[in-house]
Amino acid sequence: MTTNEHPEQRKGSDPGRPDDEPPGRRPHGDPAEQTGWLDAETADHLLDARPGAPHDDERVAGLARLLASAVEEADSRPGSRNTERLVLEAFRDAHGAGRTPARSRHPRARWRRASRPTKVLVGSIAAVSLLSGVAIAATTGTLPGPFHSGRGTPGESRSASASSPSPRTSGAAGAGRPAPAPSATAPADSGQAPTHPATPGASTVAQPGLKGLCTSYLRASRRGEHVDSTAQRRLDAAAGGSADVASYCARLTADQTSGQTSGHGKPATATPSASPGTATPQSPAPHASRPATPAVAAGPTTGHGRA
Amino acid sequence: MGRAQGTRRGATDETAFAAALAQARAGDEAAFARVYRTVNPRLVGYLRGLVGNDADDVASETWHDVVRALGDFRGDGPAFRAWTATIARNRALDHLRRSNVRPRTTELVDTAKDSPADQDSERLALESLSTAHALSLIAELPRDQAEAVLLRVVLGLDAPMAAQVLGKQPGAVRTAAHRGLKRLAERMRRPGGTEEK
Structure with a gap:
């Protein structure tokens, strides 16, 4: 692939790099001779950072230090x-x-973000019940009372609309639970989401x-x-x-x-059905399972961390 | 082989990480922050071997994917690092296609602020080799070698997992990693045969 990209070609980018030496100045011309001490087994030890690695050879120890430094260097650069x-x-x-804070914040946030039609709808319901309250009051002759309850309606329908998402949040026990909110919207996205190496051509990604x-x-x-x-x-x-x-x-x-x-309008059905119904939750999954599944399968054999 | 992670990261680290990961998957933001802070620097380190100075940006994109798909992830700490590395790799390849550049044409050593000035003695240069430039040295290897070494060393993946991330046979990845180490060893050598300090 890019093996033609020799580091030497990029040397110019960093004049301060310490190993910036012309190949001719090397003491031995033959790389194999230079690195003959680095056999496959030693290399594997270094890559694994196995404690028993034979570091008695100073050259191996130097390479081990270099690798350890790389890890330290990575860790020393926290992101922004x-x-x-x-x-x-x-x-x-x-x-x-x-x-909990997020949860108590969300209903209101949702309401704020609610689309105009929804607000109109809720408002209409409020108005209708208000009017019907008036009508009832008019017929029953108890005007003030219904007015109160009538005024309470928007609040109620509002809290109703707010509470309908809350089962999602409160029932967080299920692993799939948190997913619906983003996933219901993400299908087009995550369908091809993290782009398999298998589909490199697709730049629609x-x-x-x-x-x-x-x-x-x-x-x-x-x-x-x-x-x-x-x-x-x-x-x-x-x-x-x-x-x-x-x-x-x-x-x-x-x-x-x-x-x-x-989902508020058609209570509850929209959201839950979205998760099993659409391919969305699964769509990241194949991708997710790709590294994850073999990894899990590898778990027993390699027993990292758990064993 | 599985001990590899335990040695470089420490067994207790790995246990704590697994716990944080489980909490994060259950929606604990503080735990997720710990996961992020643990993995992100290493992920960026790996990405530097792919996209050079754009590593931070690509890592950021990667985490947005990770966040969305976290509920679908199953596995332990090493599996999680392999999973994020796979996503990161795909993102990086997308990024390279999008920006239509050859891989890593950008200047890799953005730690120049840490590097000794030109006139500084070789002693300083050698010291810096063991610190600030170690990652750059690896990142500048031919890409297949850089990826193999970075996945194995920086992300602490074992050989099969690294192969999984790269979509290659473990043998091929092993060979690439070995070649990378050999090349590093060559480059470490000083004119007088001095090793990296």
Whole structure:
């Protein structure tokens, strides 16, 4: 694949690199002679970082130190705070179930995000019951009372709409539970989501994750911040221009919201049926199971960590 | 072989990580944050071998996928690292296709701030070799070798898991990793036969 890319070709990028030596200055011309001490077994030991690795050879010990340093170097570079926050927010969106604060926050947030038709619908119900309250009051002659209950209706229907998603959150025990919210909206995305190596040609795979990116984008722009450049590029491409990203994302996430709120209209059926019915929850799964399943299968044999 | 993870990360680390992972899957954000902070630096380290300086961005994309699919994940700590590495790899390949660049054409050593100035002595250079540049040295190997070594060493995957991530036969991955180590060994050698300090 890229084996023609010799490190030497890239040397120019880093003048300060210490090993920047012309090959001719090497003491031995024959690489095999130089690394003859590094047999397959020793290499495997180094790669495994096995404690019993024969480090008595200074050259092996040096290589072992180099590898250990690489791990340390990786660990010493924590990602940016901003990226971490966006990732955690994405987690919260997808798995907010277990968190009480998130849960108490969500119904209201949903209401706020509820699409106009839903608000109109709820309002209409309120108005109708208000009017019928008036009518009843008029017929029964107890005007003030019904008015009260009538006024209470919007609140009730509101809390009803708020409570209908809450079983989702409260019943978090099921593993599939947290999924419906994002998954109900993600089908197009995650269908091809993390793109198998098997389908390298498909560049339509720009799709996956767009919803999540949009969520992050909208949240960031609300704060006057920006998403990282890769995310921005993908959104630009998806929206057909950076000017259209905001509206594109609004639409994409609105689909999600209306999809959820329609669940209120047809109580409960929409959301639960979404999980087994659509291919969505499964769609990440094949991908997920690919590394996971063999890994699990490998578990007993290799017994990492568990044994 | 399975002991590999236990040695580089410590058995207790691995146990704690598995616990955090389980909590995260149950929706515990604090636990997920621990998982993220543990795995992300290593994931970025691996991605540097694929996409150079875009590693952080690609890792960020990866985590958005991970978050969405976490409910479907089954497995332990090493399996989780392999799983995220697979997603990251796919993301990286997407990224390379999208940006239509040859792999890793960007300048890899963005730790230049840590690198000794040109006029500094070789002593400093040798010291830096063992610290700031170790990851870059590996990342700059030919890509198949870089990937194999990074998966095995930085993400702590055993050979079969690394092969799984790469979609190759374990033997091929083993060969690539060995070649990578040999090349590293060659590059470590100093003119006077001095080894990395």
